[in-house]
Amino acid sequence: MHLTDPTQIFEERRHLERLGLRTTQWAGGAGLALLAGTFLMCLFLEDGRSRFFHSYLTSYAFYVSLSLGALFFVALHHISRAGWSVVVRRLAELMGANTLLLAVLFLPILAGLEPLYPWSQTGAAHADPLLAWKSPYLNVVFFLARSLFYFAVWTGLSYYLLSRSLEQDTSGHVELTLRLERISAPALLLLGMTVTFAAFDWLMSLDAHWYSTIFGVYYFSGGMLGFFAFLTLVVYALQRAGRLTRAITVEHYHDLGKWLLAFTLFWAYIAFSQYMLMWYANLPEETGWFLRRQSGGWGWVGLILIFGHFIIPFFGLLSRYPKRRKPLLAFLAGWILVMHWIDLYWLVMPEFSPDSVPLNGVDFGCLAGLGGLYLANLARLARGRSLVPVKDPRLGESLTFENA
Numbered sequence: 298m299h300l301t302d303p304t305q306i307f308e309e310r311r312h313l314e315r316l317g318l319r320t321t322q323w324a325g326g327a328g329l330a331l332l333a334g335t336f337l338m339c340l341f342l343e344d345g346r347s348r349f350f351h352s353y354l355t356s357y358a359f360y361v362s363l364s365l366g367a368l369f370f371v372a373l374h375h376i377s378r379a380g381w382s383v384v385v386r387r388l389a390e391l392m393g394a395n396t397l398l399l400a401v402l403f404l405p406i407l408a409g410l411e412p413l414y415p416w417s418q419t420g421a422a423h424a425d426p427l428l429a430w431k432s433p434y435l436n437v438v439f440f441l442a443r444s445l446f447y448f449a450v451w452t453g454l455s456y457y458l459l460s461r462s463l464e465q466d467t468s469g470h471v472e473l474t475l476r477l478e479r480i481s482a483p484a485l486l487l488l489g490m491t492v493t494f495a496a497f498d499w500l501m502s503l504d505a506h507w508y509s510t511i512f513g514v515y516y517f518s519g520g521m522l523g524f525f526a527f528l529t530l531v532v533y534a535l536q537r538a539g540r541l542t543r544a545i546t547v548e549h550y551h552d553l554g555k556w557l558l559a560f561t562l563f564w565a566y567i568a569f570s571q572y573m574l575m576w577y578a579n580l581p582e583e584t585g586w587f588l589r590r591q592s593g594g595w596g597w598v599g600l601i602l603i604f605g606h607f608i609i610p611f612f613g614l615l616s617r618y619p620k621r622r623k624p625l626l627a628f629l630a631g632w633i634l635v636m637h638w639i640d641l642y643w644l645v646m647p648e649f650s651p652d653s654v655p656l657n658g659v660d661f662g663c664l665a666g667l668g669g670l671y672l673a674n675l676a677r678l679a680r681g682r683s684l685v686p687v688k689d690p691r692l693g694e695s696l697t698f699e700n701a
Contacts, residue, residue, distance in 0.1 A: 299546045303687075306687050306696070311683045313540070320672060322673075328665070329669070342659075347413075351649040353667075354406060355644075356663040356664040356668075358516075360399065361396075361520075362520030363524050364524075365396075367393040368454060372488065373481070374389075381549065381552055384544045385528060385545065388531055392675065395678070407441070416431070454487070461477055462689075466683055474690055493514070500644055503645065504586055507582065509571055523633070525557050526630040528553065529627060530630050532553070533623055536623075544696065547621050550621065550623055551621050552698075553626070554619065554620030557610070558615065568607075598643050602643060609632070610633050
């Protein structure tokens with residue numbers, strides 16, 4: 298049985314209550330302990346400092362992509378005046394607001410600039426003509442200024458979108474919806490620009506000799522796919538914990554499954570386009586990046602991505618059946634989320650270890666440690682707040698939504 302009247306939303310369990318406090322405490326404590334333990338372990342490894350920072354960047358880019366995907370989704374929801382997604386929008390708003398935590402977690406990357414980015418090392422520009430030519434853009438001061446701008450845009454937008462939505466929970470003013478719709482168009486433009494350049498700065502510039510004008514779109518497509526997978530898992534976990542059991546129905550799962558399928562195709566299209574154009578041109582400054590990812594064991598990771606990131610999710614999500622079976626859709630979402638992390642690992646780690654795949658406890662420690670902090674802050678943001686925007690004017694449409 299599901300809700301059919303917006304006034305019935307107040308009968309729903311729509312707060313985390315004690316679950317939020319426990320998640321904040323346990324996930325936050327475990328995350329800090331895992332990150333500290335991983336860093337200490339790296340002190341005893343050969344080239345451990347560089348090993349830690351490359352692994353940290355991989356998982357950091359993973360969690361950043363989830364929050365940026367959430368911001369895109371919320372802005373897209375408002376600009377398109379969507380009705381079906383109202384009941385899951387608050388969850389996306391909370392994920393987007395995690396950008397403030399991610400700004401703090403960017404500090405270790407600043408501490409690891411030299412092992413991560415050869416262009417940041419003293420004298421690198423003098424020894425390399427290409428780095429000298431790119432130095433007006435690739436220099437530490439400008440890198441820091443751009444990163445500060447990215448986080449200012451993301452945190453400003455995320456907190457505005459969340460605060461106005463929470464304000465409407467109290468006042469019920471329709472004008473707040475109109476305000477959110479008006480700001481969402483410039484928000485999407487700002488997000489598109491900042492996500493593109495952040496991908497250039499933080500990931501593509503690991504190899505400053507390589508460039509791809511489509512790389513920002515590649516990171517965006519993977520991030521949107523990761524976000525919808527994460528949102529599906531969060532919804533499933535909340536319902537298993539007795540929250541939003543009637544407000545979010547199989548119809549909403551069905552639409553989340555559609556988004557997963559759509560961005561699976563979009564990611565594959567962008568990935569193939571990038572590879573095909575560089576293979577066809579066969580320019581040394583472009584093909585070298587791919588050659589490193591086709592040797593030393595990395596070719597197997599590429600095959601895992603082809604089958605695991607595209608073929609299996611594509612056929613798994615193609616029919617109507619899995620989109621309407623909650624456990625099955627949750628499994629596919631978890632699979633996609635793992636593949637998204639492997640994709641980022643394939644982008645980052647060959648710069649540290651071109652001759653072999655160095656997968657070990659350091660990678661899992663960074664992934665789980667940052668994940669614990671991400672979940673803890675997400676639960677902290679959700680505490681005391683309704684998990685559904687209870688006075689949104691389109692709430693009734695969302696509660697009664699049905700797929701054709």
